[in-house]
Amino acid sequence: MVLNVHERSLPASAAEVGRLIDRMGSPGDPLWPSPAWLPVRFDRPLAVGADGGHGSIRYHVTGYEPGRRVELTFHPRSGLLGTHVLEVEEHGPNACVLRHRLAGKPIGPMRLLWPTLVRVCHDIVIEHLLDNAERAVTGTVARPVRYPWRARLAVVVESVRVREVPVPAETLLSGSLPQPDLADAFALRVPPGTTTDPQEWADAVFRDPPRVVVALLHLRNWLVTPLGIERGDESAFDTIAATEREVLLGTDAGHLNFRAGVLVEPDADGATITVSTLAATRSRAGRAYLAVVRMVHPLVVKAMLRRAGRTAVAPWLRSVGRTSVRR
Structure with missing residues (x-):
């Protein structure tokens, strides 16, 4: 099993950050790190039952609390059995934590791809997403850094697919x-x-x-x-x-x-x-x-x-x- 958690403390209300979550999969999604990575797209507005994903990673919405939480369950053909959740937790009137949690079991070729390439790309995607959230509420990012070479290579390959x-x-x-x-x-x-x-x-x-x-x-x-x-x-x-x-x-x-x-x-x-x-x-x-x-x-x-x-x-x-x- 894989348990992968990323979170970021933000100096903003949970309601403000929750509005960013509610735009997941929409044109101009403020959180998803596009165009570096193929955008998230669903077959309908964000709601339980919406089906979609980004690139070859496919999932459907199995839980949605507007302004608070989105739960996505992987399609087995994506190579993972499990869920990933994006949620905001209130820590006061002007403070909150934005958290992404992936819990799943790699199957098939993903058992090899996850530790060698996909985990690195996943970590970068989520940290980039958290950077976008920080930038959206503060106007800047405190500690921006470069992509590791494996993630840069994945972006290059995807950009000319x-x-x-x-x-x-x-x-x-x-x-x-x-x-x-x-x-x-x-x-x-x-x-x-x-x-x-x-x-x-x-x-x-x-x-x-x-x-x-x-x-x-x-x-x-x-x-x-x-x-x-x-x-x-x-x-x-x-x-x-x-x-x-x-x-x-x-x-x-x-x-x-x-x-x-x-x-x-x-x-x-x-x-x-x-x-x-x-x-x-x-x-x-x-x-x-x-x-x-x-x-x-x-x-x-x-x-x-x-x-x-x-x-x-x-x-x-x-x-x-x-x-x-x-x-």
């Missing part, structure tokens, strides 16, 4: 090729302050790919020439149309037509960058070509988007944890 998503509907891309033979999309979350210009993202993804992708493109050109398929160049990624939030790129060739969309969707926690691809074959050679490309295409797009994300968030990553967490 790419996931497969449905191809967005009602976009410039969606009607550009009526009957595509290939259709996929991949998304990346970025923190506030990162550019939301879709043309900048399109250039970062398609004009500055990883070296291994450049090598694959050169290999592709060498292999397809004897088959009568045109050699590719940068014109394949020329902008065809654009809006404030989307750029459409692509080209038509003898073997297939290609379109790519870069969609930027800002929100209170940063933005989602989605790169979508459509391809429609025009010949037997095109169908054979696409059958081969389909096997490596997801890896290539994810690598390109991950590199663009890493470059875009690099200034923010250098500042993570330097002055925000109390040990």
Whole structure:
């Protein structure tokens, strides 16, 4: 069993701090250390029965006393059996203690991950949360310190995590090729302050790919020439149309037509960058070509988007944890 407790004495009334707790999971949550960590989100306003979590850690609300206490029970797939509780305890008219208590049993891979990585990240997340509470009621944090390297590494990995998503509907891309033979999309979350210009993202993804992708493109050109398929160049990624939030790129060739969309969707926690691809074959050679490309295409797009994300968030990553967490 794991019993992990963090608490902070605050020079504020329990009612004032309780109002901060009541905003858990809402846009602009004043306590959760976002954007360093993926935000807490629930499927409904905070109440018993609300289901959600942050990232891969999933839980549901099993107890809620407004202004006082929130109890969250882990889903077993999170790797923990148990609960974590955030509560405020009154210590006078202008003093209280904000406490987080986790009690649970690691299961499956979490039995190894908890002592090697997850515990460190959990401790940093909660101390950062307590820092945010202290800052909210006093305007400052008495003893801010740096993140340890394992927590910084986890933030870096999470900040460039790419996931497969449905191809967005009602976009410039969606009607550009009526009957595509290939259709996929991949998304990346970025923190506030990162550019939301879709043309900048399109250039970062398609004009500055990883070296291994450049090598694959050169290999592709060498292999397809004897088959009568045109050699590719940068014109394949020329902008065809654009809006404030989307750029459409692509080209038509003898073997297939290609379109790519870069969609930027800002929100209170940063933005989602989605790169979508459509391809429609025009010949037997095109169908054979696409059958081969389909096997490596997801890896290539994810690598390109991950590199663009890493470059875009690099200034923010250098500042993570330097002055925000109390040990």
